[in-house]
Amino acid sequence: MTLAQNSVRFFIGLMFTIGTTFAFANEQHGHEGQHEAHAVHAEGHEAHEEAHGEHDADHGGHGYEGMIDTQEEIQAYKEHHLQDAHDFVLFSDNEKGTHIGFPLPVILWDGETGMHFFMSSKFHHGETVAESNGAFFKLAHGKIVKTDAEGHEELGHPIDFSITKNVLGMLIAGLLMIWMFGSLAKSYKRGPVPTGIGRILEPLVLYVRDEIARPNIGEKHYKKFMSFLLTVFFFIWILNLLGLTPLAFNVTGNIAVTACLALFTFFIVQFSGNKHYWGHIFWMPGVPVPMKIVLAPIEVLGMFTKPFSLLIRLFANITAGHMVLMSLIALTIILKAQFGAVGSTAISLFLSLFISLIELLVAFLQAYIFTMLSSLFIGMAVEDHH
Amino acid sequence: MYNLIGAGLIVIGAGLGLGNIGGKAMEGIARQPEAASKIQTAMIIIGALLEGLAFGALILGK
Numbered sequence: 001m002t003l004a005q006n007s008v009r010f011f012i013g014l015m016f017t018i019g020t021t022f023a024f025a026n027e028q029h030g031h032e033g034q035h036e037a038h039a040v041h042a043e044g045h046e047a048h049e050e051a052h053g054e055h056d057a058d059h060g061g062h063g064y065e066g067m068i069d070t071q072e073e074i075q076a077y078k079e080h081h082l083q084d085a086h087d088f089v090l091f092s093d094n095e096k097g098t099h100i101g102f103p104l105p106v107i108l109w110d111g112e113t114g115m116h117f118f119m120s121s122k123f124h125h126g127e128t129v130a131e132s133n134g135a136f137f138k139l140a141h142g143k144i145v146k147t148d149a150e151g152h153e154e155l156g157h158p159i160d161f162s163i164t165k166n167v168l169g170m171l172i173a174g175l176l177m178i179w180m181f182g183s184l185a186k187s188y189k190r191g192p193v194p195t196g197i198g199r200i201l202e203p204l205v206l207y208v209r210d211e212i213a214r215p216n217i218g219e220k221h222y223k224k225f226m227s228f229l230l231t232v233f234f235f236i237w238i239l240n241l242l243g244l245t246p247l248a249f250n251v252t253g254n255i256a257v258t259a260c261l262a263l264f265t266f267f268i269v270q271f272s273g274n275k276h277y278w279g280h281i282f283w284m285p286g287v288p289v290p291m292k293i294v295l296a297p298i299e300v301l302g303m304f305t306k307p308f309s310l311l312i313r314l315f316a317n318i319t320a321g322h323m324v325l326m327s328l329i330a331l332t333i334i335l336k337a338q339f340g341a342v343g344s345t346a347i348s349l350f351l352s353l354f355i356s357l358i359e360l361l362v363a364f365l366q367a368y369i370f371t372m373l374s375s376l377f378i379g380m381a382v383e384d385h386h
Numbered sequence: 387m388y389n390l391i392g393a394g395l396i397v398i399g400a401g402l403g404l405g406n407i408g409g410k411a412m413e414g415i416a417r418q419p420e421a422a423s424k425i426q427t428a429m430i431i432i433g434a435l436l437e438g439l440a441f442g443a444l445i446l447g448k
Contacts, residue, residue: 211427308442309435309439309442310438312438312441312445313434313437313441316441316444316445317441320441365430368430369431369434372427372430372431373431373434376431
């Protein structure tokens with residue numbers, strides 16, 4: 001590997017990170033513009049502003065009259081990003097009330113009126129009621145509820161099969177994996193050396209096999225679990241990386257997704273457990289009988305805490321990473337008064353670039369840890385007696 | 387207020403633990419460089435377990 005190749009890679013990585021940071025910062029741009037107006041307005045009226053700020057907070061802090069509580073605005077921005085949504089908002093201008101982004105399809109099943117299919121642009125970002133086949137729906141705190149034509153009453157909750165941000169993220173990850181591994185498999189037909197994307201994937205697949213599955217599960221049983229381990233490894237890794245792109249999916253930072261992944265591990269461990277595994281849980285060999293009785297409930301609890309720690313770890317790591325990244329980007333606004341627009345942007349860009357690079361490492365590390373611990377638990381379950 | 391103090395305590399504890407793990411792993415690697423990869427793997431696993439505990443406490447405390 002030559003130095004030139006390395007520097008090209010570094011440059012691509014750098015551009016990618018900076019692009020991401022700008023996309024995040026741009027999203028904040030609308031708020032910034034508003035803040036500017038607010039700052040001009042508030043000049044020389046500091047006492048007035050304070051009073052107004054409190055007033056705003058009392059009203060839920062949305063402040064559409066041009067007065068904003070910056071703190072709450074940033075909090076709302078963070079929460080908006082960590083949650084699932086029915087549309088993508090790339091830029092927004094709160095002053096004009098415009099949002100630029102693209103809608104996603106909404107698929108609903110309602111007991112009385114049947115299936116509904118429409119684009120989420122009908123909601124106008126939660127500001128209007130959407131009509132479909134004679135039924136009316138509105139967005140309430142990101143969830144779709146059935147309502148009347150004016151949108152005042154809640155008539156029930158339809159079953160939501162919508163392609164939300166998270167679902168789209170998972171579909172993209174799945175399609176990417178099909179494409180990447182499909183091309184890897186095809187390249188083996190041409191010869192033993194993979195070409196194209198397979199050159200990146202082959203070492204990773206071998207790494208998962210030789211460093212994760214083999215030593216932890218054992219030579220005899222590891223083959224059966226390779227498909228699961230590889231799928232979960234690449235799925236988590238790709239989703240973590242997608243979370244660092246400008247579209248900012250937060251799929252692995254959603255506790256339902258990580259819980260589902262941990263449930264897979266849980267069921268695989270329980271169903272592949274041999275009699276020694278169950279013996280170690282309910283009737284620990286080699287200890288006196290009173291101890292066996294004490295140990296059994298603890299071991300049963302351990303069956304559940306293992307996947308629980310898996311799900312919490314992935315969820316908390318990714319959520320914490322996104323939160324730190326967004327907080328650093330919010331520095332553009334918080335530090336604006338002290339350092340000016342250029343200075344605060346420079347500080348926030350430098351810090352978020354640094355954290356983004358760490359997040360690239362964390363994205364890989366969390367996929368590795370999840371796969372590693374899954375194979376460790378599976379290894380405990382299928383281990384032969386000795 | 388109290389949950390913030392608790393979060394601080396959790397982070398102090400987790401930091402101490404991670405420092406211990408990392409320091410001991412470094413010592414081990416310095417003593418036996420040929421076992422570096424094995425020590426690293428074990429270090430990451432223990433670190434992950436500790437992290438899971440700390441994050442669990444943080445989330446439950448929130």
